[in-house]
Amino acid sequence: MKAGKEPHGDTTVVAEPLEERILIWVLFPALGAGAGWLIKLGAAWLTEIPFIPFRPAFEFLTSAPEPRATLIALLVGALLGLAVACVAAWERLTVTVTDKAVSLRCRGTTQDFTRASVEAVFRDGKRLVLLGPVTEELARESGDLKTERLRDAFLRHGYPWQEGGDPYAGDYRRWVEDLPGLPAGANALLKARARALEKNDSDDARQLRTELAELGVVVRDEKKHQFWRLTERFPH
Structure with missing residues (x-):
């Protein structure tokens, strides 16, 4: 296995940048509201399509008075966008690395591994993989974290990062x-x-x-x- 750099006594956290997290919470509700507005504009046309799902909702939007119908469409769209943002936050991967342990937080759970139990670390596509002493897979978590940031964090604390992927x-x-x-x-x-x-x-x-x-x-x-x-x- 490839040797890492000399360990440091601090903690390194690899997570999505704050500005990206803020953008998700703002962008998804805005996109949802925009989609709701477009659906309101096309509601009359949509009700003419045979067997279309959610027909009662489209009929309501065409019959409700304004501005009530538009406001409801915007609100429902924004709430759906907010729900998507919540799912993205729940699935977000955060990696905390120290000289003695590594912690992976994702989907509402946290996995902790001691440094001694980790024999290899690498990326497999978008997945971060940790292997144990008998080549068993300790963890395999998906995430959009930059490979360079993950590599630097693990090498900084002396973990055996595999540059070529799965050994x-x-x-x-x-x-x-x-x-x-x-x-x-x-x-x-x-x-x-x-x-x-x-x-x-x-x-x-x-x-x-x-x-x-x-x-x-x-x-x-x-x-x-x-x-x-x-x-x-x-x-x-």
């Missing part, structure tokens, strides 16, 4: 049903996970990834195809 990328094999070589029970979990990926059920896919990790199986997704490898505590 075990060549060990992955594409999963097909009933493939031999997997631990007992892994094929069933991978089948269930394949169904979750087809349904875009990210929560179920995430839980099944955790269960596979307990069996010593690391999973990587590419366009809804699953690729797997075994950790070093299992024979290859």
Whole structure:
């Protein structure tokens, strides 16, 4: 593994810049209000489309007096934009790095790992990945944080950042049903996970990834195809 720089005694936090967070809270409600205004303008035309969803809402906008109808359309659009901003904030990744530990905060939860438990750190596309002592996957979190900022933070505190990406990328094999070589029970979990990926059920896919990790199986997704490898505590 690549060695990092000499550790520092401070804390480094990598998060979206404040101005970007403010922009999201302002821009999304504004875009939602704009969409609401456009829908109000086209409500009469939309009611003429057969079997269109939410027809009662469009009929209400065409029949309600002004300025009440426009104000309602703007308010509903802004609230929907605010909801999107809330989801973006909930999914936002924040990484806190010290000489002794790293913390990942995302989707309302925080994952903490000691420095001794982290054997490799790298980016896999937009995902930040941490590997453990037997090449197991400790964490895989998506985020729009700049790779340069993440790399500098981890190297500053002496973590083994992998500039070339996953050092075990060549060990992955594409999963097909009933493939031999997997631990007992892994094929069933991978089948269930394949169904979750087809349904875009990210929560179920995430839980099944955790269960596979307990069996010593690391999973990587590419366009809804699953690729797997075994950790070093299992024979290859």
